[in-house]
Amino acid sequence: MPAATWNPADPVIELRGVHVIHTSRTGSLFKPEKVHAVNDVSLSVRRGETLGLVGESGCGKSTTARVMVGLQAATRGEVLFKGRPLGRSAADRRELGRSVSVVFQDPATALNPRMLIRDTLIDPLNVHGIGSQAEREGRVRDLLHLVGLPPSALNVLPRQISGGQRQRVAIARALALGPDIIVADEPTSALDVSVRAQVLNLLQDLKASLGLGLVFISHDINTVRYVSDRIAVMNSGSIVETGTTEEIFSHPNQDYTRTLLGAVPSLLQA
Ligand SMILES: Nc1ncnc2c1ncn2[C@@H]1O[C@H](COP(=O)(O)OP(=O)(O)OP(=O)(O)O)[C@@H](O)[C@H]1O
Numbered sequence: 001m002p003a004a005t006w007n008p009a010d011p012v013i014e015l016r017g018v019h020v021i022h023t024s025r026t027g028s029l030f031k032p033e034k035v036h037a038v039n040d041v042s043l044s045v046r047r048g049e050t051l052g053l054v055g056e057s058g059c060g061k062s063t064t065a066r067v068m069v070g071l072q073a074a075t076r077g078e079v080l081f082k083g084r085p086l087g088r089s090a091a092d093r094r095e096l097g098r099s100v101s102v103v104f105q106d107p108a109t110a111l112n113p114r115m116l117i118r119d120t121l122i123d124p125l126n127v128h129g130i131g132s133q134a135e136r137e138g139r140v141r142d143l144l145h146l147v148g149l150p151p152s153a154l155n156v157l158p159r160q161i162s163g164g165q166r167q168r169v170a171i172a173r174a175l176a177l178g179p180d181i182i183v184a185d186e187p188t189s190a191l192d193v194s195v196r197a198q199v200l201n202l203l204q205d206l207k208a209s210l211g212l213g214l215v216f217i218s219h220d221i222n223t224v225r226y227v228s229d230r231i232a233v234m235n236s237g238s239i240v241e242t243g244t245t246e247e248i249f250s251h252p253n254q255d256y257t258r259t260l261l262g263a264v265p266s267l268l269q270a
Helices: 061-068 090-099 117-127 133-146 149-155 163-175 191-211 221-227 245-250 257-262
Strands: 013-024 031-045 050-054 074-079 100-103 181-185 214-216 230-235 240-243
Touching: 013 061, 031 050, 031 061, 031 240, 050 181, 050 221, 061 181, 061 214, 074 090, 090 100, 090 245, 100 163, 117 149, 117 163, 117 181, 133 149, 133 163, 163 181, 163 191, 181 191, 191 214, 191 221, 214 221, 221 230, 221 240, 221 245, 230 245, 230 257, 240 245
Parallel strands: 050 214, 050 230, 100 181, 181 214
Antiparallel strands: 013 031, 013 074, 230 240
16 A cells, blocks of 8 residues: 555656566467567656656557556556555555546547446446445536536436537546546547647646646647646657656757657647
């Protein structure tokens, strides 16, 4: 379990020298192909800050995100949760699940199409045994309010609302357990251009009002710039450059970062 000495100003989650090697299905049965998806990655994230993780498709961003939220084990290296090595016990996983939640790219696939929004939002509270039934119902209404959806959204299915509204529901679900950190993996890429900025602004507002930490993952360096305090640039599984957003944009040290900066005029509009 997390150390009693953890201080809210300390990193909630920290990766130290993490490697992930996937066994790809494209290899043969006798000689499966190995994909070194994450190569010696060290990162940390605290409450109240946004860490942007940027790089081209396939560079290992999602695998890194999955390590952070406990969905993917590191092949090598250390994952520290609130200052202590993350164990494999059910209690540790549960604690991590409450503290670090995730928003995926496509809310159409991330939400259960047969579950009413109300049930989608109450589910994590049920699973974690939080509050009485009446308190859970109240919490669900509060969550909807936090993400700017009306109470009428409670009794609809995901397909009955827009893509932007679905992503708001996914964000509400990520907030249900009162996390310290939300890992948002390309949270606006599947949305209409017209609602991307609204969802980004919502994440920014929630970060400010709840003191959340955010890990914002995108292939789009301009979107990352818009929301991040610090940026880590990823290429071929490795972090090739980190710095404050200001440093990365005014003095990029790596050719790869310069290429990303030059290659993407304004992906918020793309
Ligand atoms: N479960 C898996 N099994 C085998 N290979 C995988 C698996 N998941 C990812 N990979 C491979 O690992 C590498 C990194 O993938 P990852 O999804 O982490 O990158 P990404 O930067 O998030 O890309 P994208 O934005 O396209 O999702 C890629 O080569 C990918 O094909």
